[in-house]
Amino acid sequence: MSRLAAMFAQLQQKNRAALIPFITAGDPSLTATVPLMHALAESGADAIELGMPFSDPMADGPSIQRASERALGRGVKLRMVLEWVREFRRSNQQTPVILMGYLNPLEAMGMATFAELAAGAGVDGVIIVDLTPEEGREESALLKACGVDPIFLLAPTSGAARVQTVRELGSGFVYYVSLRGITGAAQSDWPEVLKRVGELRQELALPVAIGFGIRDAETVARVAQGADAVVVGSALVEQLADCRDDQAAVLTAKNFIHELAGAVQKPRSVQ
């Protein structure tokens, strides 16, 4: 069983949602990423989403855009990101790691090479923001062949046919974009989001994570009641950006994740 499947099975027993924090690889420094991943896992993250920086992150808001720019400015490359995952795996074999990024850097490496290296480094799933399931059949197959889950996005605007395609091609879980907008924007209509996610959990036969617009423990608690996982990105990236050194970043991450982890402990009201 894959790490992601094991994690969701275990949380199913406890009837609670997973907490998945997002950080941009190489931000706030090159040396911070691996210690931060450990800090996240130790303070209550159930899985970790690691952003692969891209020069043109069109689905991201200002916080993650700037984190990507800073990381690229420091010379972060895809091979370094994979190396950091490998290093993290030396002392952590259970926490799933999901890479999130855009298609072009992966294609530059070659999708087959990337899938192989990612699997070898201990990556469990990959989210490619600008790769829709229709365009991503070949890529999904390459990832799956290496035992890496291709994770697709669904949005409030996605119709029934698209849900079907994702069901067919995706694995690991499905990432539900909670709002019409970019990362870091505000969402207010949570009842509507949770209702839709409830339907999708029935239809998909895959766990559903909710991301975009989740910034604090209160929202995490609310969203956790109706989802299989909750992703927190921009709010954490913003806090880390202000840290003066790696030690401060690790401490900041621990405090924030500890607070959020408390919010997913309560068993879900719905199965």
Place this chain on the structure above:
Amino acid sequence: MDNYELPDAMGHYGPYGGRFVAETLIPALDELNQAYQEAQADPEFRAELHSELRQFVGRPNPLYHAERISRRLGGAQIYLKREDLNHTGAHKINNAVGQALLARRMGKKRVIAETGAGQHGVATATVATRYGMECLVYMGEEDIQRQSSNVFRMRLLGAQVAAVSSGTRTLKDALNEALRDWVTHVDNTFYVIGTVAGPHPYPAMVRDFHRVIGDEARAQCLELTGRLPDVCVACVGGGSNAIGLFYPFINDQSVRLIGVEAGGLGLGTGQHAAPLTTGRPGVLHGNRTYLMEDEDGQILPTHSISAGLDYPGVGPEHAYLKDIGRAEYVSATDQEALQAFHELCRTEGIIPALESSHALAHAFAIAPGMRSDQTIIVNLSGRGDKDIHTVAALEGIHL
């Protein structure tokens, strides 16, 4: 080639094109595609577009025989397709009118656009005012400084101009920001993309709105010379004016199609904007095409004397036409374009846009090697009034 019919239903031109965007936009693209197909099939829409192009844009514009320069070069006869005579001074208005009419048909009250040199921004601001829509134009901070007069024109026309400070602060970042806006306001907003790039159906739709350039040029050439041209030349940034000219000639095997990219300071310097001549296929801004990227797949900054060509990607149909060998792609440097700019000013009494000067440079280079009974059509895609500050500054003159 005698039966060219692309893109396919998924927006592919061979391996290029397609839709590479965040999931949230897919339904909006479906809605747009459907509305566009319906509009295209509706005689009323086509009649209105035709009437607007006549009455508001000033079409048809002439295919002008540049006799003095042809004589001077001593080879092929050079004809200029005078897109510079359109309202707002460039070909961009053809597409802006088309998309704005479509936006109105779809009931969208707000239009957004990205712009580099500002020509597409001005065209969009113009049609938004004409049809009573709210208009917001995204423009890189760098371009706002280079093209301050176009920024002022957009504001005069009632549009809001938003400065984009991310990335390289140029056209590609303005495009990212416009996509972010669209994803956020997808219900009431129509995104007027200014070139033949972006996710399907944009490359096909923008091409269709610009094909009037080639349709007119083809008929005018037959009328004036009694035969088809031997060569069509156009500059290529995103490639909208080039595809507009080329498209109606694709099935005419005898007509050579040549796209001229921005060679900047020279292809060897890396300071240019020539993805088709130097780049490789990748994915940016919603489509697969040739890109200027580094070995890690990060998009490279570009350089061109003309802001309108300063873009690291190119329309996917050009990528396809290059691969199948139907069109050829070459480049002209800043210097070569400038020389052609001055030559046209002094020989024909026409001040061309620096973008179009790249096409002129190549035409002037190949004409002497051709017979005097042969014909080259150059797309004079825009007028050069917007560029006089740039040219003056190079000569140490402050206007």
